[in-house]
Amino acid sequence: MTDIVERKELNLKEKNRIEKSYIVGKLAEDSLNLPRLGRDPGKAVTIQGNYGRESIIFYIKPLSKEPQILQTHLGKPSTEVYIGFDNKNMRYLERYGYTQQEDSVNFLRNHFKNRLILFKPFLSYDRARDKYHYNLEIVLDEKIDEEVASSKHYVAIPNYTHYSYQMFESRLMSGNPIELTNYNHTMDIPEFITCGEYLYLIQDENVFRKYEMNDNLYICENPEGIRRIEKPSSFESYLRLGQKGINFAPVEEKNKWVDECNDRGETVPMVMKYRNAKNKKAVEKEENKNEVNFNIFKSDDNSDISESDFMKRLDYLARSKKLRYSVDDLYNFHTSVKTSNFTILGGMSGTGKTELARLYAEALKMEEGDNLLFIPVKPSFTEPSDLLGFLNQQTGVYHESEIGLASFLYKASQNPNKMHMVLFDEMNLGQVEHYFSDFISILEFQNEKRLLRLFNQNVNCVQLHFANGIEIGSNVLFIGTANFDETTRDFSNRMLDRSNVIILDKLSFLEAKKYEEEKVDTVEDYEEKEKTEIRSPNVPITTANFVSWIEKNISIAALEDDELSILDKLHDEISNYDSQTGVSFRIVNQIASYLQNVPKNEEDVPFIDRKDAFDYQIKQRILSKVRGHQDQIEDLVGIYQEDYQPGRIRMILSENESLKCEKSIEYLKQKAKELTQNGYTL
Incomplete structure (x- = not known):
């Protein structure tokens, strides 16, 4: 391994930050200046070891900026190579059948030719010699033509994916933190950020401040220093080695984009000023068109919660409970619930489907036993009576199922301004088309026309409140969870036609770790971190309030x-x-x-x-x-x-x-x- 002059031992946090960064490189050229660790001095790929198990080592030259701390604390020259070992990169090499090769050295020499390498640094501290060694873990590669391979340097371009470009610009203006996934504080402030269809030039490193609460958070302190253009038509073709939240581009193209942004780009404040004026006109027009009378719902409480505040409330609750959902999952779920008579949360077991539905109920300030009914579906559910019960025509008594769904829906019909939710957990353990058939028919109608008949109108029933059926209004939400595997039943097309089916993605364990480490225990913690305010976080959402969002x-x-x-x-x-x-x-x-x-x-x-x-x-x-x-x-x-x-x-x-x-x-x-x-x- 190569030796360097060590100035200061890194603490664990600094080392972890470095090892989470991404660098572009390529195989170094043969040179006697390379470390002399193998049998063939001056060769970029060589064998190390004379006895026992041999390993192949290769030297990778960095082509993009490295973490600042490597230079400032350790004095590493940018020209110094990173050292890779085949046995430390077998996961990558096995994609190419490496272990089946007879001549590993020649295979790697040919393999790395005209190939860009995306890698993470790996540092090991030799305490006896008081030195650091620079190794690497290859993440992915990309074969390129010789013209592209001639580029001497590549620039990291973070891609902001947490919100739409409009929300991104709004956060830049308001000083709310933005998260640049896979681009942490060990790196310089980026020259470019992409979001949606736009390319943003950061004209000065003082435009952003690194936010101490999280290694990937940045706060914009000077929006005037950011210029925006639509991505050039050829932009995507120059991006290399795309990883979640980050891409790399040749410095030659970067320089052209800088010129374009300076020549025809608009500053973020200019963009926002134009958009706000346009939105104001549109909102005024929409308000005049959509005046709706909600008198049947009105209560004495005029403290309506804005939909924006509700979304912040939902995000806060998820993060305070360390639940691992992306904000897009939360927005998508909320929009689906608003616009669909039935929403199904699907995905592999353990992705948090039931927790998300319960979280949503909590954000609405529902309580189980009151206005939240949790129904664990059983494989034995085969007909509507398993959910609703049945009428004994001889006695005229309606026998509810032990679930109590009929009474719950009746209570909801008597409290039209109080939101209710029915949650069918693992609903496809039973045959949905059979036990859910009464509801499938109801889902075809608009809220004001939904009437659940428990039995024929001409039949006598001693419970008079059930006799004319139960009206299901806008104050009842129906949500189901489902696993899709060999233990469950398929949904019919008839059911899917009336439902939004959301497949929750499993976050990576590294992303999940961020949620675990994040300190958002109180509303104040959230407001401080997001530089925002959650208004009335404990006020229940009434039906009038909820319907006003639709x-x-x-x-x-x-x-x-x-x-x-x-x-x-x-x-x-x-x-x-x-x-x-x-x-x-x-x-x-x-x-x-x-x-x-x-x-x-x-x-x-x-x-x-x-x-x-x-x-x-x-x-x-x-x-x-x-x-x-x-x-x-x-x-x-x-x-x-x-x-x-x-x-x-x-x-x-x-x-x-x-x-x-x-x-x-x-x-x-x-x-x-x-x-x-x-x-x-x-």
Whole structure:
């Protein structure tokens, strides 16, 4: 291992920060200046060790900026190489069949030629010699042509994905922290950040301050120092080694983008000033158009909570309980609950489906035993009476099931301004189409027309309050959780047609660790960290308040032409393999309602960008119904051989560059893997 001059031993936090950073490099050129650790001095790939097990070592030259602390504390020259060991990078090398190679040295020399390497530094401290050694862990690589390979330096460009670009700009203006995933405080302030379709030039390192509460948080202190342009048409083609939240680009292109931003870019305050003026006019017009009388709900409490404050309340509760949800999951779930008669939370076991539903109930200030009913579904559920009970026609007595659902719904009908929730946990353990059939029929109607009849009107019943049925109003939310595996039953298309199916993604364990370490125990902690205020965090959400967040009577006209074009093409392709499965008018109307009901912040900026909202709906409303055996849907979904071979749906989703549908495409890839491995997909 190579020796360096050691100035100061790093503490554990500093070392961990360095080892979480990303650096671009390439195989060093052969030179006698390389460390002399192997049998072939001056060779960039060589064998180390003369006895026992031999290992192959290789030297990687850094091409992007390294963590500042390596220079400031340890005196590492930027020209000094990192040393890789084959036995420390087997996970990466086995992708290329490394252990099957007869000549490992020549294989690596050829393999690394014209290849960029993304790696994480790994530091080991030699206490006896009082020195540090610079090793590395390869994350991924990218084969490039010789012209691109000639670039001497690459620039890290963080990609902000936590909010829409409007929300990003709003946070820049208000001084709220922004999180740059995989770009921590060991690095210089970035020159560029991307968000949505825009490229932001940071003109001065003093524009941002590193926020001490988290290694990846930054606060904008001078928004005037940030200029924005739309990404150049060729922008994506120059990005290399994309990792979550970060990309790299050749310095030559970076310099061109700097010039473009300086020549035609707008500062963030200029952008916000124009947007606020435009939004003000739109809001005034919408308020005049949508005056709604909620007299039947009115109470003496006028302390309505804004939807923006409710979203902050929901985010605070999730983080205070160390629950591992992305903010996009929270926004998506809330919008789905608002606009869908039934919302299903799906995914692998242990992803927090039930906890999210309970968290939402807590944010609404519901309590189990009062206005929250938790129903653990059993495999024995086969008919509606398992949920609701039955009428004994001889005695005229209605016998409720032990669940108490009928009484719960009746109580809700008598308290129209109090929100209620019914949570069906693991609902597809039973045959949903059978035990849930009464509800499936009701879900077809608007809230004001939903009437649950427990028995025929002409039959005598001693419980008079059940005789005319139970009205199910806007104050009752229906949510279900479901696992999709061999222990559960499929949902029918009829059920899926009336539901939003949200598949919760499992966060990486590194991301989960951040949630565990974050200190947000009180509302004050959250407000301090987010530089915001949660108004009335303990006030219950009334029905009038909740309904005021919903924009109703949305039609297909709310959709853009390019969105409708994609939906038409998807319908044609899907209905070709199953005429009963296409994209119905009901689904299109529900998609339009979702897009128009995405919550907005105080500046009237949507929490979810429209293209991402459309992407969610393709995945949740349409792709959830694409399932079956390989010979049926392989042409639609695609298949995995060595790599993903796209199907017809992927082709449609990739046609429009402005609607990338990245979540839907990833979902398709997952289905393609299931087809390849199992011969079918659920």
